[in-house]
Amino acid sequence: MPSTFSVFFDDPFWVGVLEVSAPGGVRAARHVFGAEPGNAELLEFVRRDFGRLLDAALAAPEVAVERRARQRAVNPKRLARQAAKEQAARPLSSAAEEALARAHEEAGHLNRAAAKRRAAETARGQRELSRRQARERHRGR
Numbered sequence: 266m267p268s269t270f271s272v273f274f275d276d277p278f279w280v281g282v283l284e285v286s287a288p289g290g291v292r293a294a295r296h297v298f299g300a301e302p303g304n305a306e307l308l309e310f311v312r313r314d315f316g317r318l319l320d321a322a323l324a325a326p327e328v329a330v331e332r333r334a335r336q337r338a339v340n341p342k343r344l345a346r347q348a349a350k351e352q353a354a355r356p357l358s359s360a361a362e363e364a365l366a367r368a369h370e371e372a373g374h375l376n377r378a379a380a381k382r383r384a385a386e387t388a389r390g391q392r393e394l395s396r397r398q399a400r401e402r403h404r405g406r
Contacts, residue, residue: 267286268283268284268285268286268319268322269283270282270283270284272298272302272307274301276352277362278297278299278300278362279297279298279299279302280295280296280297280298281295281296281297281298281302281310281318282294282295282296283295283318283319283322285319285322285323287327289327289329290327290328290329290330291328291330292323292325292326292327292328293322293328294319294321294322294325296310296314296318297365299365
């Protein structure tokens with residue numbers, strides 16, 4: 266069973282799609298990377314999570330592949346304009362993109378809260394140090 270794994274940018278995230286070809290059609294599964302994956306991250310993904318992605322692809326419904334006659338080449342500028350128009354017409358977010366956005370927002374809230382706690386702790390420590398030094402100066406040490 267031949268298969269293909271493609272990584273591409275699907276605004277705003279990098280996505281990997283596994284296509285498994287069979288005599289009856291094609292099955293596919295998708296993995297969202299988020300930021301652009303480097304070679305090390307892709308290798309780690311293949312080592313750790315590729316089996317789950319393959320299982321998901323094999324469990325997906327099979328779609329028949331239509332063989333079409335080869336179309337005439339389209340001017341690259343026209344193709345770019347068409348792609349931009351399709352992207353603009355596309356809904357802003359799918360369920361997966363919305364879930365990732367919520368997770369990112371929640372992580373931001375947690376990071377801000379932790380930063381405030383660290384800043385308060387640092388300020389408290391500075392006040393204690395200042396008071397201790399003031400007492401030492403008052404005692405003549």
